[in-house]
Amino acid sequence: MGLYDRYLGARIRLSDAAVPERIALVITEHDLLEQGAYGTLSSFLRWAFDAGTSTVMIYVSVLDEAAIPTLRTALSDLDSPREVSVRGPDADSAAETPVQISIGLGGRREFAAAVRRIAADAAEGELDPEEIDEDEIERRLVFQSSPDLVIKTGAERLSDFLIWQSVYSELYFTDVNWRDFRRRDFLRAVREYQERKRRFGR
Numbered sequence: 337m338g339l340y341d342r343y344l345g346a347r348i349r350l351s352d353a354a355v356p357e358r359i360a361l362v363i364t365e366h367d368l369l370e371q372g373a374y375g376t377l378s379s380f381l382r383w384a385f386d387a388g389t390s391t392v393m394i395y396v397s398v399l400d401e402a403a404i405p406t407l408r409t410a411l412s413d414l415d416s417p418r419e420v421s422v423r424g425p426d427a428d429s430a431a432e433t434p435v436q437i438s439i440g441l442g443g444r445r446e447f448a449a450a451v452r453r454i455a456a457d458a459a460e461g462e463l464d465p466e467e468i469d470e471d472e473i474e475r476r477l478v479f480q481s482s483p484d485l486v487i488k489t490g491a492e493r494l495s496d497f498l499i500w501q502s503v504y505s506e507l508y509f510t511d512v513n514w515r516d517f518r519r520r521d522f523l524r525a526v527r528e529y530q531e532r533k534r535r536f537g538r
Contacts, residue, residue, distance in 0.1 A: 344523035348387060353530035359384050360393040360483035361506070362497050365403050367489070368396065368410070368513035376517055378415040381435060383522045384416055392418075392438045393479050395497050404439050413439050423478055438478045443499035450476035477501065485529045487522075489514045506532055 340481045345446050349353065361380065367373055376396070384392050396411070398404060400487055411422045418434035440446060457463040463472075474480050479501050486498065490513040498505075508525040510517065 338520070341520050341523060344441050344520060344527055348523065348526055348530065351527075351530050355388045355526055356484035356506070356529050357389060358391045358393065358481055358483045358485075360395060360479070360498060360502065362397065362484045362486065362488045364513050365396060365398045365407060366401070368407065370515040372397075373514060374410065375416060376514065379519070380517070380522060381416050381418065383519055385434075387523075387526055390434065391436050391481065393481070393483055394435070395479075396437065396439045397497055398439055399439060401441070409440050411439070432480075434519045436479060440478070440497060443496040447480055447500060474500070485525065485526050489517055504534075506534060 337400035349410045351515060363377075368377075371372075381392055394411075398407065398408060408422050408424060412420065414420055414435075416436075420435040420437060421433040422439070424439050425432075450473060454463065454468060455520060456473065458465050466475065466486050477500060479498065482501045482503075483498070483505045486502050487508050489510045506529050510519055510521050510525070512518075
């Protein structure tokens with residue numbers, strides 16, 4: 337670990353501001369094709385838990401559905417310091433484990449799937465339409481918790497991923513791609529989070 341990394345780590349530890357309790361990482365299937373990508377992902381998890389984060393949510397966006405089985409197998413075998421759960425794009429929800437991974441085709445598809453499940457339950461009389469609220473919708477999403485910090489590498493856009501969950505999250509876009517992501521890039525994201533004043537839409 338370099339001197340600058342130690343400096344950033346010390347700034348985070350000595351700050352009175354909280355670290356993000358829940359961190360979401362948005363990457364793509366192409367990011368995971370890069371050499372060493374899974375090793376970087378394992379390191380990311382260690383960095384996050386070492387910093388004091390309790391939950392890491394990883395959203396892997398895919399364009400080709402044929403890649404999903406291979407990604408699910410590889411991600412299930414990920415070297416992680418905490419328990420991992422992996423879900424596909426149409427899963428009811430991700431297990432409430434410390435590391436939650438979703439292989440997704442986009443937030444709009446996820447939201448549409450949630451609405452279909454609600455409609456089916458209402459049609460079968462298992463759900464009163466008058467009782468449908470935000471909590472009921474969130475219960476049907478893959479990630480049921482809202483991340484405090486969302487990290488997106490390589491581009492200043494989220495596309496349509498985590499469109500419900502990230503509405504009040506702090507967004508951090510790196511100027512490096514996933515293949516070049518280092519501990520200092522993670523620490524910079526956490527440090528900037530500490531320096532922001534969260535408004536939650538106000």
